[in-house]
Amino acid sequence: MAAPDAMLADIRRIAGDVADPEIPVLTIADLGVLRDVRAGDEGIIVEITPTYSGCPAMNMIKLEIELALERAGYSGFAVREVLSPAWTTDWMTEAGRERLRAYGIAPPVGKAGGRGALFGADIVACPQCRSTDTERLAEFGSTSCKALWRCKACREPFDYFKCH
């Protein structure tokens, strides 16, 4: 099957617009979960990568991509999971970070890859009042990718999207 660039771009846009089921203000393109759309021997291949190994949203994302592409009239494609390179928050788009903040989730701070000290402290700004007088309540939050923090200035608890 010939797959002109315009068609691949269209598929990339449709697949990329699928919302993350757990953080619906972000699309999978914003998150960097959509890795590649290309023409393979047996049709179009859409590659996605999990944020965390146990991410329970992957099956849902795969289904949503399939449904979105079918609605747009595409067939003969396969959605595949790839593990390498390992997903990182560095791939999150600027627009995605701003949408996260507006949604009340502090976006990841800094670049991944640097290994923090075992007892190191991150400085995370409150997504509500922007104060950096905040403290971590728990390393783990409502999903694997988030931690639970509290702002000491406005007293609001908030989720922090961990730098990963």
Place this chain on the structure above:
Amino acid sequence: MTSISPSNAPLVQFLLRRADDALILGHRLSEWVGHAPMLEEEMALGNMGLDLIGQARSLYQYAGEVEGAGHSEDDFAYLRRESAYRNVLLVEQPNGDFAETMIRQFFYAAFADPYWRAMKASSDPTIAAIAAKSEKEMTYHLRHSAEWVVRLGDSTAEARRRIEAAISRFWPFTGELFSSDELDASVIATGAAIDPDTIRAEWLATVQSVFVRAKLTVPTSTWMHRGGRSGQHSEHFGHLLSELQYMQRAVPGAVW
């Protein structure tokens, strides 16, 4: 439903050993869901369990691919007999109290974090990819459990009594993490894996630095339990499997 007998090919067995460590520890953590001492820990224990079960899935999928006998991740997880599981004895030990669960997690994470970091250099690209994901996750497990070790160690007399008892209980299970046999050696020789004993010094340095901070003493005893890697499990393991395998045994082939 019959049980499956995986291939004895070294790479398959090597992958099952690592996958079983992750699955069984993840299962133990999942037992806390609904029982954790507070909501934040409920989420932490559940999330750590999820990470480990995710790592196990990737390793089982690859083991099935290498084996080429049509076994799925679920077949490996649910349809083996007790003696076919190859996890270290540390991870199958019952949760005990919160201090015991945290020490077990700390001992494992202090090993798994540097282990997977080193395994990113595996000559096998799939193993290297799984290692890269696992390392990132184990960094959180290490940080989280280390903070609890400090909080419990440098705390009230009761917390201290419990964490000291937990250390005594789990210390003799740590040696098996660094062990390897001929099967491992044949995989290590191909460059697909590293010798876990090369992680020992870093593990001990992490344990020492956290214990100093927690005002705890590192045990000096060198006698260690062995057996999990060859399928000889503790008496607790059958009970764990009866829970883990219950649904597939009661309703064979059940799917979501």
